[in-house]
Amino acid sequence: MTVKDTIKILEEIAPLAHAEEFDNVGLLVGDLATVVEGILVTLDTLENVMDEAIEKKCNLIISFHPIIFKGLKKLTGDNYVERTVLKAIKNDIAIYSMHTALDNSNMGVNAKICEVLGIKHPKILIPKTGTIKKLTTYAPVAKATTIKSALFRAGAGDIGNYSNCSFSTEGVGSFKAGGDSNPTIGKIGEIHYEKETQINVVFSFEKEKEILTALFKVHPYEEVAYEIVKLENPNQHIGMGMVGHLETEMDEKQFLNLVKEKMNASVIRHSQFLDKKVKKVAVLGGSGSFAISAAKKASADVFITADLKYHQFYEAEKELLIVDIGHFETEQFTKDLLVDYLIKKIPNFAISLSESITNPIKYL
Structure with missing residues (x-):
């Protein structure tokens, strides 16, 4: 198995196309063709993590946070980023980062928080827009069902919890085949009229290549008429944060003690208690x-999150309880999620959960 093969598996849970524009995700160091001997999964790629990878004979590090975030202008070892990258290059270790691609996944960071805290039936808190496209194409009536089936198999037609969604209308199409054409129906030089079905399906934008490949493969016409437009509809399967319900409601202090225990939080900062029961919980x-x-x-x-500033606690405005448990604490179980996922996908392979401590914040 190569680095490229491993990335293909990871993109099933968190396509890089779903990452935020400001982010730096994907293969940051290494060669796609490298044969993977062992995988080390970590939250951060630091020098101690690199030493751990060397010791465990892992030549691919899968990291949540990208070690290279801003552009590198030199590699002299002047700071922890340069030293880490240099050590990776010297030891032929590839580094792959997922970050906001996994943040936006409905099976990613926030889904794991919900699992740990027992939050049931979670849904995306801030659905991502601009990720849905619509394909419109035209085909002979007799071929419409075949084409729709092929598009569905390629990933088109998913809307929320529904699949195989489409809309079709029938009409009459016309065309005149030119001298160098090879028409499936009609004759060269003559205007042909054909009863056709207009097919409309939506799809997630990263699937466009697969959708068009499927269309061209089964469509009977030499020249396929189609158009693709981007929709601004929110995507219920992609986005930041999640919100769901506790199985049993509890009071605020009881819930925060649960959060502290389950999330291994040394310190919890929170807004004013509202003296009401907790049932619906949002996380990010x-x-x-x-x-x-x-x-x-x-x-x-x-609302549970991290890195809140002083004045942002005022934004609770007695409408909800805002809770800051720490950046590392909210993301710490991400590496467990990835290890479990990879073991299911590639069993009997050397996959290690990093034991290195990477939390830069200490508590007295």
């Missing part, structure tokens, strides 16, 4: 102040 791993308004809109009783 990492820095999530931008989602406070979304948590309110979702009518969450509690």
Whole structure:
């Protein structure tokens, strides 16, 4: 198995196309063709993690946070980023980062938080927009079902919890084949009229290549008429944060003690208690102040995140309880999620959960 093969497996859970534009995800160091001897999964790629990979004979590190975030202008070992990258290059170790691609996954960071805290039936808190496209194409009536089936198999037609969704209308298409054409129906030089079906399906934007490949493979026409437009509809399967319900409601202090225990949080900062029961909980791993308004809109009783500033606690405005448990603490189980996923996908392969401590924040 090569690095490229491994990345293909990882993109099933977190396509890089779903990452935020500001992010730096994907293969940061290494060669796609390298044969993988062992995989080390970590939250951060630091020098001690690199030493661990060398010791465990792992030549691929899968990291949540990217060690290279801003552009590198030199590699002299002046800081921890340069030293880590240099050590990776010297020891032929590839580094792959997932970061916001996994943040936006409905099976990623926030789904894991919900699992740990027992939050049931979680849904995306801030669905991503601009990730859905619509394909419109035209085909002879007799071939419409075959074409739709092929498009569905390629991943088109998913809307929320429904699949194989499409809309069709029938009409009459016309064309005149030119001298160098090879028409399936009609004659060269003559205008032909054909009863056709207009087929409309939506799809997630990263599947465009597969969708068009399927269309061209089964469509009977030499020249396939189609158009693709980007929709601004929110995508229910991709986005930041999640919101769901506790199986049993509890009071605020009881819930925060549960959070502290389950999330191994040394310190919890929170807004004013509201003296009400906690039932609906929103979560967002990492820095999530931008989602406070979304948590309110979702009518969450509690919003759990990290890296909140002093004045941002005021934004609770007695509508919900805002809880900051720490950046590392919200994302710490991400590596467990990835190890479990990879073991299922590639059993009997050397996959290791990093034991290195990478949390830069200490508590007295």
